[in-house]
Amino acid sequence: MSPRSGVGAYAHRAFCGAVFVFLIAPILVIVPLSFNAEPYFTFTEGMLRLDADAWSLRWYRSVAGDEQWLRAVVNSFVIGMGATVLATGLGVLAALGLADPRMPGRRLAMGILISPMVTPVIVSAAGMFFFYTSLGLAQTHAGLILAHAALGTPFVIITVTATLAGFDPNLTRAAAGLGAGEWTAFRRVQLPLILPGVVSGALFAFATSFDEVVTVLFMGGVEQRTIPRQMWSGVREQISPAILSVATVLIVFALFLMGTVEWLRRRGGRAA
Amino acid sequence: MTEADRVAARGAAGAGPPSGTPHVEFIGVDKTYDGVTQVVRDLELTVYAGEFLTLLGPSGSGKTTCLMMLAGFEAPTAGQIRIAGQRVEDVPPRRRNIGMVFQNYALFPHMTVGGNLAFPLEVRRIDRSSAEERVRRALALVRLTGFEDRKPGELSGGQQQRVAIARALVFEPSLVLMDEPLGALDRRLREEMQYEIRRIQRALGVTVVYVTHDQQEAMAMSDRVAVFNRGRIQQVAPPEVLYEEPERGFVATFIGDNNLLHGRVVAARDDICTVDTGSGIVQAFLVAPRAVGDAVTLAIRPERVALAAEPGLYSNEFEAEVDDIAFLGDHLRVRVSVCGSSGFVVKIPNRVGHGGVLEDDRVRIGWTPLDCRALAPDEEDGGSP
Secondary structure, X not given: OOOOOHHHHHHHHHHHHHHHHHHHHHHHOHHHHOOEOOOOOOOOHHHHOOXXXXXXXXXXXXXXXOHHHHHHHHHHHHHHHHXXXXXXXXXXXXXXXXXXXXXXXXXXXXXXXXXXXXOOHHHHHHHHHHHHHHOOOOOOHHHHHHHHHXXXXXXXXXXXXXXXXXXXXXXXXXXXXXXXXXXXXXXXXXXXXXXXXXXXXXXXXXXHHHOOOHHHHHHOOHHHOOHHHHHHHHHHHOOOOHHHHHHHHHHHHHHXXXXXXXHHHHHXXXXX | OOHHHHHHHHHHHOOOOOOOOEEEEXXXXXXXXXXXXXXXXXXXXXXXXXXXXEEEOOOOOOHHHHHHHHHOOOOOOEEXXXXXXXXXXXXXXXXXXXXXXXOOOOOOOOOOHHHHHHHHHHHOOOOHHHHHHHHHHHHHHOOOOOOOOOOHHHOOHHHHHHHHHHHHHOOOOOEEEXXXXXXXXXXXXXXXXXXXXXXXXXXXXXXXXEEEOOHHXXXXXXOEEEEEEOOEEEEEEOHHHXXXXXXXXXXXXXXXXXXXXXXXXXXEEOOEEXXXXXXXXXXXXXXXXXXXXXXXXXXXXXXXXXXXXXXXXXXXXXEEEEEEEEEOOOEEEEEEEEOOEEEEEEXXXXXXXXXXXXOOOEEEEEEOHHHEEEEEOHHHHHOOO
């Protein structure tokens, strides 16, 4: 963009600043509120005066000591990890197959595999609810893992397909010519080179499961409550800043995931 | 002239007929990808043990497909491929024990040079210490001692090329395939690597099947060259035979320069025939089995055409108009119109008395019947099956 001057430049900067404030402020405001000593969602006078007494970790402690929240954390990680492993395995296999120009109907297959990403989640969730109920999978951890794997697989397919586009198929041929079997060639040559795509796809799949609430609302019972689901009921039933402390922890966790993806992206860029 | 005579003629010329143990045999091999276009047609080719054989041809002529079938990355549609007498159509690439050098090197970018070279040894479960020794020897062979810990990305194109060659040799295959390995290098480096590859091949005595579209490279490196065009082998012969005794018009023009004239045989006696080009009668050496009335293509090398100082020196002599003269240092390229060909090139060495030829002059040019080869016209050899 060319440098601007005068009023235009200020207007431009003000607009950009407004966009960022609009995007980030609702998230950032949660962080200080989560240290509120009072059971309110607003800044108290004491907080604004920066009184030490007005701030506290009580909501963090309440969450840490709450059995429901702890179960939600365990559920989120169990379901998230399970769905990630499944989505990554299937997504990598699908991407490898779809990258082969000899595969018939690859555009159609790609479209079908990507569809969970563009279908409204409430539609898939409602459909899955009836389908999984008839299979006896509703209100089970396995059912939620399967449902979340279906939602996360497209991310793995897209990121792995993107890295495969920069992969020289002659490398696989070279490995075979040098005496490596297909599995060895994949493990020693292809996988290390597409690993940045695989890992960032896996992180996206995990994040998808980790913040997903609609499917859990439909399919999860009390035993399958995840963190977002617990927050949902927290907001509806027992308005307390406890959910703000959970939200703060999740923000930190999300920043960590984003940082990891970015780090992998740069590494991948250098290797290519 | 019969096949036996031609073989005898080659022997007399110093280039012995191919001999030895067959290492690779293509027997009646066809290849089509879509069932319609024949990429390779009825291929018959034998590569002898220890030989450096080049598959030469323009792009799309089927030479790379042949190499890929030999490596096992493509399967022939029909016919047999034998390596050391064994049929290999059903043998996967990793069991063929063939060293291969790819056009873009195909080095593993995430492994060091040492890792790349150790890879074929590791998958063969060769123990670590003898693997290290072999890696060291292979690097010494390509003059890259001490480069074990570098990554391919840190090497120059020529060095990467050497690593690729070392990797293709480190597991001691007896057959090595190279697919345009020097295509990405600049001219000087290419000539140096041509010499290096030849030196290594002679030192190890391995059989090399080499693919290129560069005829100079093929001539410089090969024991024999198989010239491909449109999926068919046009001629297989040592470089000097291909140059001196092309059997087809395609070979005559693809290997070095040649002037082509077209005409019909009006008389034939022994090896010499008389050809009517429509605008001149030419005496020519009959290569293809042609009878009176058959169409022929005449091939005459530009350097074998002379300016005739006085009439009667050559049995083929024509008055021609000079269209263009290009001064190229060691020689002059003179374009003239003769016998219905307007782009007929005469190469005149740059020495005292080259004649003071000027544009638009009329000159007398001539050549002997032995320097004028009567070949089968090209339409017939490429033809549909």
